[in-house]
Amino acid sequence: MTTKSQSRIAVPAVSGKARFRLSPFTVISLALVALWLIVAAFPFLWTFWGSFKVQSDFFSKVDWQNAIYGVNTIKETGSPFTLAGYYGAWVDEAFWRNVINSGIVVFFTVIISLTIGTLGGYALARSGRRYAFWLLMAALAFRAMPHITLVSGYMLPFFEWNIWGILPTTIIVLVAINQPFTLWMLHSFFLNIPKDMDESAMVDGCTRFQAFRHVIIPVMWPGVITTGLFSFLLAYNDFAVTAMLLSSENETIIPAINSFLGTTQVEGKVMYAVAAVVSATAPLFVLILLFQRQIVSGLTAGAVKG
Amino acid sequence: MKHRTFFWFILPTLSAMVLFIALPIVSVAIQSLFVENEQVLVVSESCGPFGCKETTTIDAEATARLQEEQPLGRFNGLDTYVNRSHLAFAEVGEAWRSTDTLGEFWGQVSNLPFYRALFFTLTYTAVVTPVVIVLGLAIAVGVNNLPKLLKGPSIFISLLPFLVTPLVGALILFWMVDSDGIIGATIQRIFDDPSLSLKASTALTWTMLIVYGVWHTLPFSFITFYAGLQTVPEDTMEAAKIDGASKWQRMIHVVVPHLAPLMSFVTLMLLMDNFRVFEPIVSFKAEAHATSLSWIIYNDLRESGNPLYGSAGATSMMTIVGVVILLTPVLIRTWRNFNRKAH
Numbered sequence: 001m002t003t004k005s006q007s008r009i010a011v012p013a014v015s016g017k018a019r020f021r022l023s024p025f026t027v028i029s030l031a032l033v034a035l036w037l038i039v040a041a042f043p044f045l046w047t048f049w050g051s052f053k054v055q056s057d058f059f060s061k062v063d064w065q066n067a068i069y070g071v072n073t074i075k076e077t078g079s080p081f082t083l084a085g086y087y088g089a090w091v092d093e094a095f096w097r098n099v100i101n102s103g104i105v106v107f108f109t110v111i112i113s114l115t116i117g118t119l120g121g122y123a124l125a126r127s128g129r130r131y132a133f134w135l136l137m138a139a140l141a142f143r144a145m146p147h148i149t150l151v152s153g154y155m156l157p158f159f160e161w162n163i164w165g166i167l168p169t170t171i172i173v174l175v176a177i178n179q180p181f182t183l184w185m186l187h188s189f190f191l192n193i194p195k196d197m198d199e200s201a202m203v204d205g206c207t208r209f210q211a212f213r214h215v216i217i218p219v220m221w222p223g224v225i226t227t228g229l230f231s232f233l234l235a236y237n238d239f240a241v242t243a244m245l246l247s248s249e250n251e252t253i254i255p256a257i258n259s260f261l262g263t264t265q266v267e268g269k270v271m272y273a274v275a276a277v278v279s280a281t282a283p284l285f286v287l288i289l290l291f292q293r294q295i296v297s298g299l300t301a302g303a304v305k306g
Numbered sequence: 307m308k309h310r311t312f313f314w315f316i317l318p319t320l321s322a323m324v325l326f327i328a329l330p331i332v333s334v335a336i337q338s339l340f341v342e343n344e345q346v347l348v349v350s351e352s353c354g355p356f357g358c359k360e361t362t363t364i365d366a367e368a369t370a371r372l373q374e375e376q377p378l379g380r381f382n383g384l385d386t387y388v389n390r391s392h393l394a395f396a397e398v399g400e401a402w403r404s405t406d407t408l409g410e411f412w413g414q415v416s417n418l419p420f421y422r423a424l425f426f427t428l429t430y431t432a433v434v435t436p437v438v439i440v441l442g443l444a445i446a447v448g449v450n451n452l453p454k455l456l457k458g459p460s461i462f463i464s465l466l467p468f469l470v471t472p473l474v475g476a477l478i479l480f481w482m483v484d485s486d487g488i489i490g491a492t493i494q495r496i497f498d499d500p501s502l503s504l505k506a507s508t509a510l511t512w513t514m515l516i517v518y519g520v521w522h523t524l525p526f527s528f529i530t531f532y533a534g535l536q537t538v539p540e541d542t543m544e545a546a547k548i549d550g551a552s553k554w555q556r557m558i559h560v561v562v563p564h565l566a567p568l569m570s571f572v573t574l575m576l577l578m579d580n581f582r583v584f585e586p587i588v589s590f591k592a593e594a595h596a597t598s599l600s601w602i603i604y605n606d607l608r609e610s611g612n613p614l615y616g617s618a619g620a621t622s623m624m625t626i627v628g629v630v631i632l633l634t635p636v637l638i639r640t641w642r643n644f645n646r647k648a649h
Contacts, residue, residue: 025553029448033460036445036528039521041463043478044470046488059486067488116318123315127307133644135316137637142327144629146582148600149622152607153330156337156615160377176326179319208311237471239585240600244607254473258588261477274481277474288465292458295465299526300533 044281051278052081055271085275089260095276097249098256101167102236105252108171109235110228113178117231118224120179121186122212126195136187143180147240150177155244165247173245174235181234182227185298189223190216226298229291236283253280331626338386338619340379342612345369379616386620393624394418420621423597426512430598431580434519438576439569441520442527447557449528450535461529468525476589479518480504504590511595518586523579527572534568535561574636581632599625 046067050058053066053073060066070080077084089095124132154173158164193216201211236254243255251259257280260273288295346368351358388395401414415421449460467475483490485503494502504510538561546556584600587593593601599621606618 023553025557026451029444029451032441032444033448033452036441036524037460037463040467040525043482044466046482047478059481059484061486061491064488064491116322119315120319123307123312127312129307129312132312135320137640139323141630141633141637142323144578144581144633145327145331146584146600146603146625146629148582148584148603148607149334149625150327150330152603152615152618152622153332153334153337154326155607155613156377157333172322173326176322179323180327183319208307208315233469237469237473239471239473239588240604244604254471257477258473273477277477280474281470284469284471285466288462288469292462292465295469296461296529296533299529 047274048278051085051271051274052083053271054082054084058271058274085271086279088269088272089276089279093260093272093276095253095256095279098251098253099279101246101250102252102254104167105171105174105242106232106235109174109178110231112171112175113182113231114224114228116175117179117182117186117227118220121183122190122216124183124187125190126198136184139180139183143184147177147238148244151240151244158245164245165250167246167250170242170245170250170252173241174238177241178231178234182231185227185230186223189220189227192223193219222294225291226294229287229294230298232287233284334619334622334626336619337378337615338623339381339383339616341382341386341616342379342614343369343372343376344380346372382616386616387624390418391617392420392620394420419597419602420624423599423602426596427581427583427598427600429512430516430519430583431577433516434523434580435573435576437520438523438527439572442524442572443531443562443565445524445528446531446535447561449532461532464525464528467521468523468529470522472522472585473589475522476518476586479514479521480590483514504592505594508595511590511592515583515586515590515592515596518590519580519583522586523576526575530568530572531565534565538564570636574633577632578629581629599628 050067053070054076056072057066057070060072063071066072073082074080076082124136150173155164158169163169197219198208198211198215201215202208206214239254239258242252243258246252246255248259253276257273257276260269260276263269346365347362348365348368349360349362351360353359387393390397397418398415401411405411405414416425445464449457452460470478481487483504485491485494485505490503494500502510504514542560542564543556546560551559582600583598584604587596587598587601588604593605597605603618603621603625606614606621
């Protein structure tokens with residue numbers, strides 16, 4: 001008892017001193033953080049800056065500083081910044097069409113995943129029976145399956161039934177691939193909502209579904225929004241499924257960038273891909289800016305990381 | 307919850323998972339037992355003034371008809387699994403007999419496509435996972451010591467490499483380390499060796515793929531550990547401080563044990579994700595030096611005009627077996643925990 005109260009008195013002095021003393025441990029860990037932040041941010045800054053240059057500047061064998069000052073860009077276009085890469089990607093290569101496709105795929109994937117995932121996650125959180133546990137374990141195993149192994153199972157049947165290459169097929173596949181992790185995440189969010197809430201509503205005469213609608217739905221939005229962010233990321237970032245299951249006119253942006261690389265190796269055209277890459281990263285940047293708190297809470301909520 | 311209600315609530319999500327995850331696995335298993343139909347050949351004899359000549363032509367119509375009748379191809383049993391592009395029992399046996407040292411044997415085996423991919427996948431997983439856990443913990447501790455004002459921005463920056471599309475993130479790094487990029491060109495100048503490039507060196511390619519893997523997944527472990535650090539009990543930390551433990555000792559004896567459950571969670575997630583490494587190989591165009599299990603499946607499916615479903619299926623099945631082996635310890639432990647809770 002005495003030691004405890006003593007320690008409580010002693011602490012402010014000790015920690016106050018420790019904060020200002022630079023032990024080697026602190027120095028090393030701060031240096032590591034600084035190094036990491038540079039390594040994490042620099043590639044993005046570099047590529048963003050370079051996307052406004054011409055290829056001979058961004059990929060300069062002579063002098064890397066060319067990419068900063070745009071020596072050749074000034075020579076070729078008269079100004080240190082050029083939108084040629086963006087014009088080429090968005091207009092010449094019709095990147096806007098891929099953006100629309102991505103918009104459709106991502107929107108419907110998120111809406112459908114959340115709708116069916118919420119119902120399932122709620123049921124799993126409230127059941128507590130052995131089969132619910134096994135379903136969660138099966139979902140975990142499904143989550144671990146490399147997507148490309150599943151894709152190799154889809155292709156032949158989809159060709160046979162003539163549903164290969166169109167957006168709805170891809171949306172349904174992405175919804176299904178999304179489900180294991182959506183279920184885990186929503187399940188852990190629903191576990192945090194006290195059981196008493198819906199159970200008291202049922203005592204008052206609600207059915208299970210009415211209790212869900214009137215009591216749970218109003219309070220579940222933080223969890224649903226966080227899960228939605230990760231569904232968005234999974235659908236937006238997917239390459240394996242969209243590259244194999246969409247025909248070239250229905251391509252979303254990520255496989256489109258990959259096909260740019262194949263077709264635009266000619267001088268000057270690599271910048272189209274650079275511009276497309278920057279364009280594809282921009283929405284993610286905004287997403288992190290707006291939802292940083294939700295993303296962090298989602299990462300730590302359970303079996304996350306899409 | 308009543309069984310009936312549970313059933314209706316779970317039905318949509320369960321049917322999606324059964325139809326598009328469980329059934330495809332079955333479909334992959336079936337595909338792996340078949341190989342593509344052979345083309346129907348017609349041998350015709352044409353006799354002219356200078357004797358008779360046999361010509362062999364492809365009967366396109368009959369081939370199409372055969373494809374129509376048997377879309378799966380011919381039944382092949384387990385032959386696909388043991389052929390040269392997969393487990394290659396014959397080649398491995400031959401290598402075992404004909405080589406004297408283990409190194410030589412390994413040299414031959416690691417040239418077989420499946421073993422080559424397996425070896426890279428395992429190396430990648432085994433290197434990236436521990437590095438990411440140790441560095442992630444170190445950076446989490448560092449950020450935790452930062453003034454409050456800097457914590458938010460450093461988490462924001464850290465999230466970028468993690469949430470960026472893998473294909474795009476790998477491209478961004480690739481453009482920098484490629485022989486014309488800022489890092490690649492600088493390295494060439496430092497060593498004064500214009501042939502030193504990613505495209506020419508297996509070791510460099512592997513290193514860069516692993517660097518990409520660390521760059522991409524580090525934020526996940528960092529943020530999870532950072533959240534865990536907020537829950538370290540203050541009393542224990544204070545007690546350790548009073549007892550004269552240095553910062554390092556407190557780290558090893560208080561913080562790390564407190565984070566142990568989180569660590570096993572992070573390890574599991576990292577193992578699962580690293581094992582399916584795929585996009586960086588596409589972005590780096592690294593297939594000449596490094597392939598992964600996912601990449602060889604992708605490559606089989608892209609075989610222009612004529613995807614090798616059988617071959618892709620066999621590799622997929624073996625990949626799935628690998629995933630199950632990775633997951634078994636976790637599943638067993640969770641099962642034990644569940645039983646303990648239930649009784």
